Structure formats: structure tokens, C-alpha cells
Amino acid sequence: MIVVIGAGPAGINAARAAANAGAEVTLIDTAPTVGGQYHRQAVGADNAPGAADIARDPRIRHLAESVVWAIESVHNGHKVHVRTGQADGPDRYGHAVHADALVLATGAYDRALPFPGWDLPGVVTAGAAQAMAKGQGVAVGRRVVVAGTGPFLLPVAQSLVQAGAHVVAVLEANRARGWLAAPKALLAGRGKLGELAGYAKLLARHRIPYRTSRTVIAAHGTGRVTEVTTATLDAQWKVKPGTERRIAVDAVCVGFGFTPQLELAVSARCRLVDGFVEVNEAQATSVPGVFAAGELTGIGGADLAAAEGTVAGIAAAAFEGHETAEPDLKAVRRGRLFAQGLDKAYPVRPGWQSWLTDDTLVCRCEEVSFGALRTALDNYSALGVRSLKLTSRVGLGPCQGRVCGRAAAELAAGITGGSYDPAATAKRPLAAPLRLSELAEKEEK
Structure with missing residues (x-):
């Protein structure tokens, strides 16, 4: 079997x-x-x-x-x-x-990056927004901004439009010329050009602006998101002073890869x-x-x-x-070459860490702030993912670090200069939540 x-x-x-x-x-x-x-x-x-x-x-x-x-x-x-x-x-x-x-x-x-206000209702990952739109035909909001990095933002915008939402803008944090660093990968993915043209027509037809080197750096609202602050980013994703703008929205879809x-x-x-x-x-x-x-x-x-x-x-x-029969490996090799280009064109730059304030939640399940994370690192010398979890409670909630673990590891490495393996958050005896009664049951064969 x-x-x-x-x-x-x-x-x-x-x-x-x-x-x-x-x-x-x-x-x-x-x-x-x-x-x-x-x-x-x-x-x-x-x-x-x-x-x-x-x-x-x-x-x-x-x-x-x-x-x-x-x-x-x-x-x-x-x-x-x-x-x-x-x-x-x-x-x-x-x-x-x-x-x-x-x-x-x-x-x-979805790979999520924390920013001030990301825990407000109405702020969702791009994948969650697409799942609602494709699975239930429901738009996550009426006036939505899509932000992050990578080509996945485009089908998400399409799904939202088809579900009846007004997409205010699609904001790509990286620069448009990222593919110039990987010409062979671009050639390997030339079959995607028709798909890209279709998305371009959709954006033009619905007058949806597509902005590069720009993203959402904060969400605002009482009880629910009502506005976002967007800003232009430099090559390392640090905010360029004076470029901040507020936009009225009732939902935000963010996706920074997977x-x-x-x-x-x-x-x-x-x-x-x-x-x-x-x-x-x-x-x-x-x-x-x-x-x-x-x-x-x-x-x-x-x-x-x-x-x-x-x-x-x-x-x-x-x-x-x-x-x-011997498998045809051409499609795999071509796809992997294109994937290498994706990685070069749409990296997540370390400047995102500068968007955070001390009261920005890093772990939403356990309500651990960026300031509390730094305190744990300073007071307890948490020099590994396990000690970081035990001293700060990051990743100990229901998601078990699936949402926050990678970002917390990167933040900790940026603060201490140490090495924190994000994959360590996947090391657990149970891969999915179970009730104790279910764990105690005798399994059928």
C-alpha cells in the first residue's frame, strides 16, 4: 500500500x-x-x-x-x-x-510577518482571503488592500474581485526589476506569461493600481481595521521617511510567501x-x-x-x-529553475523588523509583544528556539508556532546575532490538535 x-x-x-x-x-x-x-x-x-x-x-x-x-x-x-x-x-x-x-x-x-495592528479583525493572510473567496464565494471585505510579496498576490486579487470586493491596491514590497537577476529562470517560466497578461488585464479593467517597493506597515482601528498605513520601502525594506500614506479599508490581505x-x-x-x-x-x-x-x-x-x-x-x-517507466524529469528541472528565480525576485528582506514597535504582538495566540520577546532574550539568554519558547511563550498557543515561529526566530537572530532554526517549531510529537479522549481511544484497523 x-x-x-x-x-x-x-x-x-x-x-x-x-x-x-x-x-x-x-x-x-x-x-x-x-x-x-x-x-x-x-x-x-x-x-x-x-x-x-x-x-x-x-x-x-x-x-x-x-x-x-x-x-x-x-x-x-x-x-x-x-x-x-x-x-x-x-x-x-x-x-x-x-x-x-x-x-x-x-x-x-502563508508566511506571516507581524506589524502594528496585524492582530485586528479584518487583517488576514492572502491564502485565507483566497480560501474564503474560492471556497464560499465570500469576500473578506468590501474595500480591501492586498500587500506583501510574490506573484500569489495577483490570483488573490482576482479571487477578491470575483467575489465582489473592491481591491484598492496591490502592493508589492520588492522592486519590479528583481527578475533581472535570474534571466535563465525567467526563460524557464515563459509559459507563465499568458497567465501574467491575464492578471494585468484584470487590474487594468478594474482600475486596480499595482505598486512596487511599497507595502502595509501598520493597520489601525478600534475593534476592527478601518485604515492602513502604507509606505515606500528601500532595497532592504526599511521605510523611506515621508512616504507614509493612510488608506481607508475594511480588510487587509497580506502574504509574504509560504x-x-x-x-x-x-x-x-x-x-x-x-x-x-x-x-x-x-x-x-x-x-x-x-x-x-x-x-x-x-x-x-x-x-x-x-x-x-x-x-x-x-x-x-x-x-x-x-x-x-522512467519518469520525465524535464518539467521538474524547468520548474525548479523557475522556483530559484522566484526566490531571487521575491525575497523577504530584514528591514521588515524595523516596522515593529514594542507593543506590536509577535505571537497572537499567547499575546507576546515584541518588547516582551526582547526582554526574554535579554534576561534569560534564550539562545535557541526551544528556550525562546519557554522563556517568552512564543509559539506555545494553539497554532504551535505555525504563524509566529519563523518571524520570532528571525527577530531573535536579529537581536542576539545567534542562530535560531525556524524548522525547530515543527518538531512536535503530534502533528495536529487532538482531544485527550481521542488520544486515549483504541484505533480501528
């Missing part, structure tokens, strides 16, 4: 490729339908690319609304611990699935390099029988994730003993 965790572009293609090679596949995902964030469907729809293949292939069992909370290494494979059913529903039950080979395609979540969802990869003891899962050309990790595809291995978008998923599915089937 091959178990694929995650039903986005990478997971769908991995499941299809493995099944086409004759393997039995269990595809596990938290959503009610396949597609992931990129191909998110409206409630009741199930027409994401590849969804029909998943539904009609007798070799693929799709476990929807299922969360993997732990992976355990056992003889001849891995034991995958699953809870199936709605998180707050009475029929949720626990069971275990044996994996002879495992494909991790858990994707990534952070890979590493919990299960760490649980499976996969080796990480620079915060991503290390894989070879066959998408094999450092753990025999465990493969990874998609944003876990590097942020590169849906096309690259799908290509890597196909390779991972074929490799997993071959590991299980099925006869397989």
Missing part, C-alpha cells in the same frame, strides 16, 4: 502515477474534496483537475476530511495515524493505515536542508520508502508540485516492486 498525504497538485499526481503503475493507493487529505489550496473548489463542487481520475480509479481510496496526526516507523514501512471526520463532529474516529511506501505532499501555509508544512516530514525523520525536505531526483527523502513532493521540497508553485508528484508516485510504486 502506498499512502499519499495531501491532495493538492502534488498529491493528486502522485496518487494517479502510483495507481497507473498498478499500486494500491490511499490518498489522505483534510478537505472534503481534492484540489488543495490552488484548486480549491466551492462547497459541493468536485471538479478540480484530476478529481475525476481519483474518484473512478478502483486502486485509489480517498480519505477526505482526514488528518494525519502522527507517523510511526514500523517493520516494513510506516504506521500512519489518522482521524477521519469533521474536527468538531460526533462521528470522527481514529484509525491506522500501514504504508509500504509513503509520499508526503503536505504543502505549505512556509512548508514540515510536521509530518520531521515526524518521519526526513533530513531537512535550509528549511525544506531534502530529496533526490526520484523525490526520495533520506528515509527509505518515504518520498516528498511539492512545497515541502521548495516553494515553486502548482506546476512544479504536480510534476514532482508524478515523479514521486512512480518512484514509490517502483519501491513497492511495480514495473514503472
Whole structure:
């Protein structure tokens, strides 16, 4: 049995490729339908690319609304611990699935940067805004500004417009000429030019200004965001004095790239390099029988994730003993070259740390301010992620550092000059929240 965790572009293609090679596949995902964030469907729809293949292939069992909370290494494979059913529903039950080979395609979540007022209602991540717009047809606000960095801001703006919102502006923190540093990557991604042209037409048609070297540095309001302060940034993202402007809004969508969802990869003891899962050309990790595809291995978008998923599915089937053809690696290599260009064109510069004030919350769950974080660093010499969490409470709340951990690690490194591994926040025995009663239950087999 091959178990694929995650039903986005990478997971769908991995499941299809493995099944086409004759393997039995269990595809596990938290959503009610396949597609992931990129191909998110409206409630009741199930027409994401590849969804029909998943539904009609007798070799693929799709476990929807299922969360993997732990992976355990056992003889001849891995034991995958699953809870199936709605998180707050009475029929949720626990069971275990044996994996002879495992494909991790858990994707990534929005990278958030703290700034004054980011904890106000109405300030959301770009991914959350898109999920509401695509999944429920609901705009996060009537008058919205989209800010951050990276091409993902454009489809988010499109989704908001389609949901009926007035997008006041799209603010890109980096400079427009960032791609000049990666001409080969630009050539590799030339197939994206048509998509880019479509977004440009959308912005022009709806008279949405697209501003580079500018972003939201503060949100204001009582009980809810009503205004934002935007400013022009220099090359390192420090504010250029005198460029600050206030804009009236009722919602803010911010996105500064993505952070890979590493919990299960760490649980499976996969080796990480620079915060991503290390894989070879066959998408094999450092753990025999465990493969990874998609944003876990590097942020590169849906096309690259799908290509890597196909390779991972074929490799997993071959590991299980099925006869397989040699995978075509051209799409993966081209996609990775383009991803390198994305990384160069849309970096997160350290100047964002200068936007914070002492009372800016760094950890929203535990309400830890930037000033409190500095105090913990000064008073307790917190020189690692674990000691930082224990002395300041950053990352000890419900999100377990998924939202704040990376930013807190960067802030701590900037203050002390030490090394704080953001991936350390993914090291936990349980990869998903569980009730104590659920943990105590006997799993079905």
C-alpha cells in the first residue's frame, strides 16, 4: 500500500502515477474534496483537475476530511495515524493505515510577518482571503488592500474581485526589476506569461493600481481595521521617511510567501536542508520508502508540485516492486529553475523588523509583544528556539508556532546575532490538535 498525504497538485499526481503503475493507493487529505489550496473548489463542487481520475480509479481510496496526526516507523514501512471526520463532529474516529511506501505532499501555509495592528479583525493572510473567496464565494471585505510579496498576490486579487470586493491596491514590497537577476529562470517560466497578461488585464479593467517597493506597515482601528498605513520601502525594506500614506479599508490581505508544512516530514525523520525536505531526483527523502513532493521540497508553485508528484508516485510504486517507466524529469528541472528565480525576485528582506514597535504582538495566540520577546532574550539568554519558547511563550498557543515561529526566530537572530532554526517549531510529537479522549481511544484497523 502506498499512502499519499495531501491532495493538492502534488498529491493528486502522485496518487494517479502510483495507481497507473498498478499500486494500491490511499490518498489522505483534510478537505472534503481534492484540489488543495490552488484548486480549491466551492462547497459541493468536485471538479478540480484530476478529481475525476481519483474518484473512478478502483486502486485509489480517498480519505477526505482526514488528518494525519502522527507517523510511526514500523517493520516494513510506516504506521500512519489518522482521524477521519469533521474536527468538531460526533462521528470522527481514529484509525491506522500501514504504508509500504509513503509520499508526503503536505504543502505549505502563508508566511506571516507581524506589524502594528496585524492582530485586528479584518487583517488576514492572502491564502485565507483566497480560501474564503474560492471556497464560499465570500469576500473578506468590501474595500480591501492586498500587500506583501510574490506573484500569489495577483490570483488573490482576482479571487477578491470575483467575489465582489473592491481591491484598492496591490502592493508589492520588492522592486519590479528583481527578475533581472535570474534571466535563465525567467526563460524557464515563459509559459507563465499568458497567465501574467491575464492578471494585468484584470487590474487594468478594474482600475486596480499595482505598486512596487511599497507595502502595509501598520493597520489601525478600534475593534476592527478601518485604515492602513502604507509606505515606500528601500532595497532592504526599511521605510523611506515621508512616504507614509493612510488608506481607508475594511480588510487587509497580506502574504509574504509560504512556509512548508514540515510536521509530518520531521515526524518521519526526513533530513531537512535550509528549511525544506531534502530529496533526490526520484523525490526520495533520506528515509527509505518515504518520498516528498511539492512545497515541502521548495516553494515553486502548482506546476512544479504536480510534476514532482508524478515523479514521486512512480518512484514509490517502483519501491513497492511495480514495473514503472522512467519518469520525465524535464518539467521538474524547468520548474525548479523557475522556483530559484522566484526566490531571487521575491525575497523577504530584514528591514521588515524595523516596522515593529514594542507593543506590536509577535505571537497572537499567547499575546507576546515584541518588547516582551526582547526582554526574554535579554534576561534569560534564550539562545535557541526551544528556550525562546519557554522563556517568552512564543509559539506555545494553539497554532504551535505555525504563524509566529519563523518571524520570532528571525527577530531573535536579529537581536542576539545567534542562530535560531525556524524548522525547530515543527518538531512536535503530534502533528495536529487532538482531544485527550481521542488520544486515549483504541484505533480501528
